[in-house]
Structure formats: C-alpha cells, structure tokens
Amino acid sequence: MISFTLNNNPIEVDADPSMPLLWALRDVLDMTGTKYGCGIAQCGACTVHMDGSPIRSCVMPLSAISGKKITTIEGLPKDASHPVQQAWLDNNVPQCGYCQSGQIMAAVALLESNPNPSDEAIDTAMQGNICRCGTYPRIKAAIKDAAAMQSGKQASQHAESPAQHFDFNLAKNVGDNA
Amino acid sequence: MSRPLQESPKALSRRAFLKMTGLSATGLVLGSMLPVSLPAWAHTSENHSKDLNLFVSIEHNGQVNIICHRSEMGQGIRTSIPQIVADELCVNWEDVNVVQGLANEAYGSQNTDGSRSIRNFYTKMREMGAMARTMLEQAAADQWQVPLDEVFAKDSFVVHKASGKRISFGSLADAAAKVTAPAVDSLTYKSKKDFKYIGKPMQIIDLPDIVTGNTVFGQDIKLEGMLYASIERNPVVGSKVEGFDKTAATKVKGVVDVYQMPTQPSPVLFNPMNGVAVIANNTWAALQGRKALNITWGASEHSSHNSEQYLTELNKRIVNKGKSIRARGDAYQAIEKAAKTHSATYTMPYLVHAPMEPPAATAVFKDGHCEIWACTQTPQSTQQNVAGALGIEKDKVKINVTLLGGAFGRKSKPDFSIEAALLAKHTGKPVKVVWSREDDIKQGYYHAISSQHFIAGMNDKNQVESWVQRTAFPSISWTFNGSADEPSDGELSLGFGDVPFAVSNLSCETHKAPAHLRIGWVRSVSNIQHAFAQGSFVDELAVAANIPAHDMWQQLLGEDRKVDPTKEGFKYGNYGEPLDNFPIDTKRLKHVLNDVVSKSGANKATAEGEAWGISAHRSFVSYVAVATKVRVKNGKVEVLEMHSSIDAGTIVNPDRVRSQQEGSMIFGLSLALMGEITVKDGAVQQSNYSDYQVLRMPQSPKIVSYIVESDEIPGGVGEPGTPPVAASLANAIYRASGKRIRDLPVNKHFTV
Numbered sequence: 037m038i039s040f041t042l043n044n045n046p047i048e049v050d051a052d053p054s055m056p057l058l059w060a061l062r063d064v065l066d067m068t069g070t071k072y073g074c075g076i077a078q079c080g081a082c083t084v085h086m087d088g089s090p091i092r093s094c095v096m097p098l099s100a101i102s103g104k105k106i107t108t109i110e111g112l113p114k115d116a117s118h119p120v121q122q123a124w125l126d127n128n129v130p131q132c133g134y135c136q137s138g139q140i141m142a143a144v145a146l147l148e149s150n151p152n153p154s155d156e157a158i159d160t161a162m163q164g165n166i167c168r169c170g171t172y173p174r175i176k177a178a179i180k181d182a183a184a185m186q187s188g189k190q191a192s193q194h195a196e197s198p199a200q201h202f203d204f205n206l207a208k209n210v211g212d213n214a
Numbered sequence: 215m216s217r218p219l220q221e222s223p224k225a226l227s228r229r230a231f232l233k234m235t236g237l238s239a240t241g242l243v244l245g246s247m248l249p250v251s252l253p254a255w256a257h258t259s260e261n262h263s264k265d266l267n268l269f270v271s272i273e274h275n276g277q278v279n280i281i282c283h284r285s286e287m288g289q290g291i292r293t294s295i296p297q298i299v300a301d302e303l304c305v306n307w308e309d310v311n312v313v314q315g316l317a318n319e320a321y322g323s324q325n326t327d328g329s330r331s332i333r334n335f336y337t338k339m340r341e342m343g344a345m346a347r348t349m350l351e352q353a354a355a356d357q358w359q360v361p362l363d364e365v366f367a368k369d370s371f372v373v374h375k376a377s378g379k380r381i382s383f384g385s386l387a388d389a390a391a392k393v394t395a396p397a398v399d400s401l402t403y404k405s406k407k408d409f410k411y412i413g414k415p416m417q418i419i420d421l422p423d424i425v426t427g428n429t430v431f432g433q434d435i436k437l438e439g440m441l442y443a444s445i446e447r448n449p450v451v452g453s454k455v456e457g458f459d460k461t462a463a464t465k466v467k468g469v470v471d472v473y474q475m476p477t478q479p480s481p482v483l484f485n486p487m488n489g490v491a492v493i494a495n496n497t498w499a500a501l502q503g504r505k506a507l508n509i510t511w512g513a514s515e516h517s518s519h520n521s522e523q524y525l526t527e528l529n530k531r532i533v534n535k536g537k538s539i540r541a542r543g544d545a546y547q548a549i550e551k552a553a554k555t556h557s558a559t560y561t562m563p564y565l566v567h568a569p570m571e572p573p574a575a576t577a578v579f580k581d582g583h584c585e586i587w588a589c590t591q592t593p594q595s596t597q598q599n600v601a602g603a604l605g606i607e608k609d610k611v612k613i614n615v616t617l618l619g620g621a622f623g624r625k626s627k628p629d630f631s632i633e634a635a636l637l638a639k640h641t642g643k644p645v646k647v648v649w650s651r652e653d654d655i656k657q658g659y660y661h662a663i664s665s666q667h668f669i670a671g672m673n674d675k676n677q678v679e680s681w682v683q684r685t686a687f688p689s690i691s692w693t694f695n696g697s698a699d700e701p702s703d704g705e706l707s708l709g710f711g712d713v714p715f716a717v718s719n720l721s722c723e724t725h726k727a728p729a730h731l732r733i734g735w736v737r738s739v740s741n742i743q744h745a746f747a748q749g750s751f752v753d754e755l756a757v758a759a760n761i762p763a764h765d766m767w768q769q770l771l772g773e774d775r776k777v778d779p780t781k782e783g784f785k786y787g788n789y790g791e792p793l794d795n796f797p798i799d800t801k802r803l804k805h806v807l808n809d810v811v812s813k814s815g816a817n818k819a820t821a822e823g824e825a826w827g828i829s830a831h832r833s834f835v836s837y838v839a840v841a842t843k844v845r846v847k848n849g850k851v852e853v854l855e856m857h858s859s860i861d862a863g864t865i866v867n868p869d870r871v872r873s874q875q876e877g878s879m880i881f882g883l884s885l886a887l888m889g890e891i892t893v894k895d896g897a898v899q900q901s902n903y904s905d906y907q908v909l910r911m912p913q914s915p916k917i918v919s920y921i922v923e924s925d926e927i928p929g930g931v932g933e934p935g936t937p938p939v940a941a942s943l944a945n946a947i948y949r950a951s952g953k954r955i956r957d958l959p960v961n962k963h964f965t966v
Contacts, residue, residue: 052467055498063442063496068434069427071619072497073570074651078903081570109427121425128417128869131877132288133424134431134570134619159912166903168570168620169288170880171873172914 038098042067043111053099058082060098061108069109069137073166080165083138083145084108090145092164109137112144120144123182131169139165143179152183264391266346268320269299269339272391276370276384278305283315284335285326285591286420287569287618287625288877289932290870293418294332295339297411297866302343302404304367305383307411312419317593317613326591327626327735328789329834329930332866336928344401346390353389354381406925415869420617431619432574432589437644440576441470443637444500444648446507447489447657450896451731452480452514454488462506463492468499472507473640475633481696482732484599486633487657493641497648514896519730521663521893525561528665528686528727532559536684536723537700540711540784543719545671548680552671556758560668560747561957564891564898565661567736568906571619572649577634579604584611584638588631589618596628600635611635622737622881627659655906656898659734660891662687662727666747671719676759678770680719683751685710687743692729699728701740707787709744709833709937712779714798716772722784730896737881741833741937746886746958749829749941753948763828763945764811767804774801789835795927796835803832806839806859806922813920814857816841820950823847824854827946829938834930836862837922840879842942843915846951850965853883853915853943858935860919863926871931875919878935884909886940887966890959913966 038049042065049060056075061067061084070093073081077092084093085107112118116125120143123129130136139162146153146161153161158179167175263271269281280299286292296312315321323334347367354372355362364375371380383390406413423429448454460472471493478485492503535546549555575588577600584604590596593613601608618625630647637645664687671680689705691698701724703711711722736742756766776797779786788796807830811817816826823845830839843855856879865871888907892899900906919935944955947964955963 051496052498055496059496059498062434063436063498066436068430068436071431071571072433072648073572074903075501076651076902076904079570079651112426114426116422116425124425125417125421128415128421128873130288130418130421130424131290131873132286132570132618132620133420133429134617136424137427140425162911164910166570166908166910168568168622168881168908170877170909170914172880172909172911173876173917174873176911176914 038102040101040103041105043107049098051098054097057084057093057096057098057101057106061093067108067110071134071137073135079135080142081135081138083141083165085141085145088145088148090142109141112140118144119182119185120147120178122185123178126181127174127178129171129174129178131171135165135167139167139175143175143182146179147183147186151186153179264387266349266390267342267395269342270303270346272383272387274384274387276309276382277311278303278309278383279311279313281313281315281321283318283321283324284331285324285593285615285618285621287326287591287621289331289874290418290867291326291331292420293416294866294870295335296419297416298336298339299343301409301411302340303347304369306370307416309370309383314615316615317597319594324593325595325626327623329933330789332928333835333930336864336866340403341398341401344403345395345398348396348401349390349393350383350386352393353386357381357389412866413868416867418870430616431571432587432616433571433619433648435576435587435616435646437576437578440644440646441493441495441641442497442500442648443491443493443634443645444497444504444650445475445489445491445633445653446504446509447487447653448511449656449898450511450514451482451516453517453896454512455490456510456512458490458507458509462508463503466499466503466506468495469503470494471641472503473637475636481692481694483694484627484629484632486629486636491633491637493637493645500648501650516730517896519893519896521564525663525665528725529559529561531725532665532667532684532686536725538721538723539706540722540779540782541720542782545680545682545719545721548719549669549671549682552680553674554672554758555669556755557667557669558751558754558956560666560750562664562743562746563889563958564663564731564893565736565742565885565889566655566658566891566906567622567624568654568903568908569620569622569624572651572654573625573630574646574648575631575634576644576646577631577638578644579635579638579642582606582610584635585614586612586631586635587614587616588634589616589621589625590628590631591618591621591626592628596631599628599632603632604635604639623735624659627734651903652901655900655902659693659732661736661742662689662733662740664743666743668747668751670751670755672755672759676761678717678755681715681717682721682723683710683713683748684723684725685744686725686727687740688727688729688733690733690735693733700724700726703785704787705740706784708740709748709831710740711784712777712786712798712832713748714777714800714803714832715770717770720782731893731898738833738933738936741831741933742885742940745829745831745833745937746940746944749831749938750944750956752829753827753941753945754954762817764807764817767807767828767830771800771804774804789930791835796929798832802837802861803830806830806837806861809920809922810839810841810857810859813859814841814855814918816843816857823950825946825949827942827944827949829941829945831934831937833934833937836860836929836931836934838934838938840938840942842939842946844943844946844950846947846964851887851947851960853913855916855918856883856939857918858920859922860931860935861922861924862929862931862934863924864928865921865931866928868921871921872919874931875935876917878933879917879939880909880914882936882939883943886943886958887913887960
C-alpha cells in the first residue's frame with residue numbers, strides 16, 4: 037500500500053510498487069487526464085507535479101512517491117479558471133488535445149518557478165513536451181498571455197471571448213506575436 | 215479574468231449513456247458496459263429527442279443534437295461539421311450538442327482521411343440544416359395556420375413575419391418531426407452574407423474538456439471488469455511465432471492470460487500481425503509480461519530487407535528510362551538538342567506517423583455481438599473487418615468512435631480493433647488493446663521509401679523545354695494484394711502524374727520497387743516525396759538559369775490555364791473529384807506563390823548565412839505555397855520563419871484552417887529535418903521518440919499562415935500544407951550554405 041497526496045486528497049494505492057505512477061493513475065485510480073505517450077520520459081504527455089515540480093509519471097515508480105504531493109490536470113480548476121487554462125482557451129491552442137494535459141502541467145510549473153519567462157526559458161522548460169499536431173507557436177503565445185494575466189496585465193487583444201463574439205483576432209497569425 | 219466554459223461537463227446517467235449510444239437496442243446484456251470514465255462524446259440529456267433527419271434531432275428543452283459522423287483527430291471536424299448544419303438550421307450555437315456518430319453507412323463515407331470531410335460533406339451538411347429548418351418552419355406555419363413563406367427561423371426560434379410572434383425549436387420538436395421531409399431541390403439556402411457560423415473562427419467544442427483533462431481518447435476507455443492486453447508482434451513482416459515461454463509470462467504479477475494471435479495471412483491487409491498477447495489486470499503488468507515471453511521468431515522472405523541497400527538499388531534503377539505513364543512531345547529528343555541540361559536524384563526514407571496517442575481499442579464480445587470503442591479514422595471499415603474476423607454479420611458489430619490523439623493516417627487501419635475483438639472473444643471479457651510507443655514505431659504502416667530522378671533541358675534563353683521525371687517506391691497496393699511491385703496510378707496521382715508545368719516535352723515514368731514492410735498512407739501520402747523532388751528541382755533549374763526561384767516557378771507554371779493530365783495518357787485520380795469542378799488551375803497555384811512571397815518578404819535580401827527558400831504544390835484539390843527562412847552557421851541549420859498561403863476554396867472555420875497550416879508546416883519540417891525509419895534484416899531499427907525524433911518547441915520557428923479568400927468549392931485542408939515544406943527548406947539551406955540536400959532527412963548533413 038502506497039500513501040500519497042493526490043490533488044490535495046490523501047490517497048492509498050494497492051499496486052506493485054514498481055508500477056509507474058502513470059499506470060496507477062490511469063488504470064487503478066481511473067484518472068485518465070494524464071496521458072501515455074512514450075513510457076520513457078521522452079514526450080511529456082504524462083507530466084504531473086510532484087511537490088510542485090514537473091515530473092514524467094511514466095517513469096516514476098509508485099515506491100518513489102510515498103508521502104509526496106502529486107497534482108494532475110484534474111487538480112486544476114474544473115471551471116478552467118487557472119490563467120494557463122484561460123490562455124489556452126483564448127489562443128484556441130489544442131488540435132487533437134492528447135498532449136495538452138502534459139503541456140498545461142509543464143506550463144503551470146514553469147510559471148510557478150518563473151513568472152515572466154523569456155522565449156528561451158519557455159523553449160527550455162517545454163522542450164520535453166512533444167506535440168505532434170504542431171501547436172508549439174500557440175503554446176508559446178499562451179504561456180506569454182498566462183504570464184501577463186498572472187501579473188495582472190490582461191493581454192488586451194484577448195479581452196473578449198472569440199467564441200462568443202466571433203472575434204477575428206482568434207484567426208490572427210500566432211506567429212505575429214510568437 | 216475567469217470565463218465560463220461553453221459547456222460544462224455534464225454528469226451522465228447510465229440511462230442517458232445507453233440511450234445515446236443506442237446500446238439497449240443491440241440486445242447485449244449491458245450491466246457492466248458503462249465506461250467508468252464519462253466520455254466527452256457521450257453528453258446528452260435525458261429528454262426524448264425528435265429526429266428531423268439523420269443528422270439533426272431536437273429535444274423538448276431546445277437542445278439540438280447534431281451528429282458528427284467524421285472522426286476528430288485535431289482538425290476540428292467536431293466543430294466544423296456542426297457549424298455548417300447549425301448555420302443553415304438557424305440555431306444558436308449555445309443550443310447545439312454534438313453527438314459522435316457510430317459506424318453507419320447511412321451517413322455516407324466516414325473514412326476520415328484524404329482531406330475530404332468538408333470537401334465531400336459541405337453541401338450535404340447545408341442540406342441537412344436547411345431541411346430541418348424548413349420542417350420547423352412548416353410546423354410553426356401549420357400551428358399558426360399561415361403560409362410557409364410568412365415565417366422564418368432565427369436564433370432557435372421560428373418567427374411570424376407580420377405579427378412578430380415566435381415559438382422555440384424545442385416546442386416545435388414533436389410537430390416538426392411529423393412533417394414530411396421536403397425534397398432536396400425545394401430547399402432554400404442562406405447567402406454568404408448571412409452566414410453566422412460558416413467562415414467564422416469558432417472555438418473547438420472539445421476545448422473546455424481538453425484543458426480540464428476531461429477528454430476520452432481510445433487509450434482512455436475503461437469498462438467494468440475490463441482486461442488490458444499488450445501484444446508482442448513480429449519484428450519482420452511474415453515472420454511467425456515458433457515458440458514462447460507462456461509459463462514465465464503467466465507468472466508475472468497481474469497477468470491473467472497469454473494468447474497466441476492467429477497467423478496473419480498474406481496479403482497483410484488490416485489483419486493483426488503474428489504475435490503473442492499478454493492479458494493482464496492493468497497495462498503495466500501486461501507490458502511486464504511481454505518481456506518474459508522470449509518468443510522465437512521464424513524466418514521470413516523479408517528478413518533480408520535492408521533499407522540502405524534497397525535505396526542504393528532504387529537509385530541505380532532510377533537513372534534509367536522507366537515505364538511511361540504520361541508523355542507530351544518527345545522529351546528525350548529535346549534533351550539531346552538542349553543548350554543546357556540538368557539532372558538530379560532525390561531520395562526519402564521510410565517514415566512513420568507516430569501520433570501522440572498510440573493506437574488503442576476496447577472490445578466486448580457477447581452473445582454473438584461485438585462492441586468496439588476505438589480511436590479510429592474509419593468506423594465503417596472497422597465494423598466490416600471486425601465482423602469478418604469474428605465470423606459474424608456486420609450489423610452485429612457496433613463501433614463507437616472516441617477522440618483520436620493524432621492519427622495522420624495510422625488510425626485509418628483497423629488492425630488494432632480486430633486485435634481487441636479477437637481477444638474479447640477469447641476471454642469473454644471486455645479487453646482493451648494498448649499499443650506501446652515501441653509497437654507504434656516498430657510495427658507501423660510506413661510511408662514508402664523512395665527514389666526520384668529528374669532531367670531537364672533548357673534552350674539558350676534558359677527556357678525549360680523538356681522535362682523528364684521518374685519515381686520509384688514500394689506501393690500501398692502491396693499491403694492489400696501482396697503482389698504490387700510498382701507505384702499505383704492512385705499514388706502517382708499524388709503530385710507526380712499531375713505535374714502542371716508548361717513544358718513542350720514531358721515524360722513521367724516509374725520503376726519497379728517491391729515492398730517489404732506494411733506500406734500505408736501518411737499525411738499527404740506520396741505528395742511528400744513528389745513535392746520534395748519537384749520543388750527542389752525547380753529551384754535547381756533557377757540556379758542553373760541564374761534567375762530567382764520565383765521567376766522559374768512562373769516560367770514553368772506558364773499561362774493561366776487548366777491542366778488535364780488524362781489527355782496525355784495518365785489515369786489521373788484528382789482526389790476522387792471530377793476535373794471540371796476541381797481543375798488543376800495554374801492561376802491559383804501562381805497566386806498562392808505570389809501571395810506567400812510578397813507577404814513573407816522571401817524576395818528580400820537577408821543577412822549573411824541566412825536565406826529564403828520557396829515551393830508550391832497542389833494536392834487534395836487545394837493550393838499551398840510555403841516560404842522558409844533559415845540560418846546556416848557552424849554546421850547547424852536553424853529554421854527562423856515559415857510562412858504558408860493556402861487556397862482551399864470556401865472554408866468553414868478559418869481558425870482551424872490556420873491551425874492545420876501551422877501543424878502541416880511543423881509536420882513537414884519535422885520529417886524533413888529528422889524523419890527517418892531504417893530497416894535492418896527486415897526489422898525496423900527505431901523504437902521510440904528517442905531515436906525516431908520529431909520536432910520539439912526549440913526547433914519550431916515563427917510561423918505565419920495566410921488564407922486566400924475564395925468562393926470556390928471547398929478543397930482539402932488537413933494535408934495540402936505539408937507537401938511544399940521539405941523543398942522550401944532544402945532550397946533555403948542551399949541558398950544559405952551552397953549545400954544542396956537531395957537525400958532527406960537534413961540531419962544526415964547538418965545539426966538541426
């Protein structure tokens with residue numbers, strides 16, 4: 037039995053201690069928001085936070101998380117009110133969506149450690165998260181927007197919801213700002 | 215600022231789920247079959263909806279259910295299809311609930327590939343929306359006892375023009391469902407100026423679920439009592455299991471069964487590969503069990519296949535005259551008389567899709583019925599193939615389509631669903647087959663390795679008068695017939711036999727190329743290699759003629775005209791479309807090229823060590839040009855900017871057209887810089903993202919996309935953006951460094 041804190045709730049899991057956290061989350065705890073992509077810490081689809089730092093849950097055995105504090109995508113606000121989630125909505129970032137839980141968790145961790153990251157800092161922090169659909173330019177733009185939101189400077193061009201008002205800004209060239 | 219979601223995830227009762235999926239109608243015993251996690255596609259209310267037609271039903275509370283019969287894999291189709299229907303239906307977007315369609319021939323093709331969801335269904339979807347709207351209007355007119363032309367639908371209500379009184383769609387649902395469906399030719403449609411959703415950048419409907427981790431992909435399905443299977447498959451096509459250690463695998467904690475898959479017949483088709491399945495209580499245990507199998511594999515006729523040696527042989531063959539598939543004038547005679555000639559051979563390696571979500575399917579088999587949940591691009595062929603494998607009638611197989619975590623053509627092969635069905639039948643329990651990343655890389659349906667040779671003759675005014683092009687690559691047809699040893703007309707229709715150049719003498723030829731791996735279609739298919747070679751050769755001719763690349767493109771594309779390759783002997787497929795509706799229009803190709811050059815500044819001077827490259831290509835009846843700017847310094851290529859311009863005719867969701875262009879550029883850049891599958895002794899040598907590298911954020915350049923405003927019929931969007939990318943990159947590298955790359959990927963020559 038392994039005990040840890042999952043999204044602020046204490047939890048016990050009865051599973052093989054060598055089982056990676058990823059499979060415990062997905063198969064044992066039915067929390068499928070965290071995705072499997074490679075199993076060898078190459079793609080970042082399984083990114084969660086351990087004591088606030090981003091980790092690849094696919095290579096983290098349960099035995100190593102005993103007593104730790106784990107946060108998954110399900111631990112972010114369900115109303116998507118976190119600035120990173122908001123920025124993702126504003127920039128219409130995802131395509132297929134599969135890697136996005138990992139991308140969002142990596143971005144949240146980045147902004148917690150570096151509230152105003154440069155392009156290079158974003159590249160460095162996000163280089164372990166693959167997106168095969170090619171949403172990188174929008175992820176980068178969204179991280180910058182989230183940073184601005186967090187520091188109270190609302191990105192002015194995203195003040196209205198495009199979905200509600202058909203704001204053509206949504207179709208802007210993300211590269212213009214990237 | 216916190217913003218409300220468009221649709222909050224609704225708790226879903228068992229009854230609602232069963233109703234939505236129609237499970238209760240199949241006669242299955244369903245007590246255990248409600249997915250543990252509630253899928254995004256299962257949202258519905260418990261009201262009784264009234265069907266107005268195959269795609270539209272309305273609930274008493276006003277919710278309008280619109281079927282999306284195409285698979286969502288990142289292109290945004292679950293938003294775009296309903297956009298079209300909703301616009302003609304005059305329903306408020308907030309009232310729309312999207313229901314993912316099951317496999318059902320009545321919808322027409324559900325095969326979500328070939329960049330054709332909008333192309334093939336734009337008109338049909340408008341029809342469905344207009345039909346439902348007319349029925350609602352008729353129901354209101356009947357109720358008010360006024361003529362039909364005195365009422366109109368607007369914002370989920372039908373309004374009486376004279377009095378201004380109105381009645382909601384929900385209140386009209388019962389009556390409207392009883393109205394006789396109007397004839398299609400009697401329907402009226404909105405004019406473009408009145409479009410409320412079509413042509414507008416709508417937010418994708420699954421976005422709120424994606425950012426809260428509430429999505430359900432094929433890998434995410436869980437049924438009560440479900441087992442997890444992982445299959446060790448043959449490393450070499452055709453190789454059979456000769457022995458394995460069942461005892462050792464069974465001893466692994468959590469493993470409940472070990473099962474040898476049936477022998478794969480030839481041709482390979484979509485049949486599961488030879489192998490041994492480990493069935494366990496969880497994915498991890500199944501993966502561990504595989505390691506203990508210690509399978510002995512038999513020899514195969516493909517065991518001697520080595521990709522490097524194979525490509526050398528193709529390269530030797532390709533410099534000789536091949537089998538003609540299209541000809542104009544006498545290219546060889548003209549080359550002999552030419553003032554200047556130029557030739558080049560281009561190669562590309564095998565590629566694999568590597569979508570972020572490896573294939574996965576879950577199956578239940580009970581009382582002669584089978585139900586599947588899968589991330590499939592092709593529900594109908596999944597249904598047909600599963601039925602065939604189980605020996606039951608097609609109507610006893612039900613296919614639920616989940617979200618697809620990327621696909622790029624991989625998930626249009628239903629092999630993984632057949633595996634799940636066979637294992638469900640074997641165990642009598644629900645089984646999820648989980649492909650690992652290694653499985654995905656090592657046992658894929660590969661993009662063909664290829665060699666191409668080009669020869670051109672120019673006169674003393676640097677005008678190209680003769681053009682010879684040859685191609686050789688193993689054919690997808692081999693996968694289906696086990697005998698094809700040369701490119702098919704279908705593959706040659708993808709950017710080869712349809713070459714649009716205005717040269718007086720032309721010869722398009724092919725050479726033999728036997729297959730040794732499962733060959734499949736990967737995003738834009740043979741256009742990948744054809745556009746790389748063609749776009750590179752145009753640039754080489756510009757260099758030879760000492761003129762700007764853009765000028766050489768203009769010269770070769772010639773006057774505005776419509777090209778018909780069938781008049782020169784080629785059996786041209788034109789992506790399944792008639793040439794009169796979808797001609798090869800050189801004017802449109804020139805326009806996107808001009809557009810991207812002028813907007814990107816690709817014709818402007820650059821700093822030392824930096825340069826632009828351009829290329830253009832028509833595919834999936836759309837036109838795309840790409841301009842790429844690179845810096846080459848100290849043996850390293852850095853891609854600085856990529857711009858694309860697309861003319862895809864009428865478009866539905868400009869934001870998703872842009873996102874597809876962004877993604878296509880990154881997909882093309884990824885394969886051109888690093889994409890390479892190599893084969894040794896018949897087996898693929900790569901295994902994961904560690905050695906099959908794909909583009910990462912630091913390599914991703916500034917990206918800009920332009921959409922040509924057009925009222926033409928909709929063309930493809932998902933694939934046409936990829937073909938011009940590799941050539942634009944190689945051309946930029948040449949102009950920045952003097953190094954001409956004719957054998958991809960680029961990382962054989964430069965650090966990337």
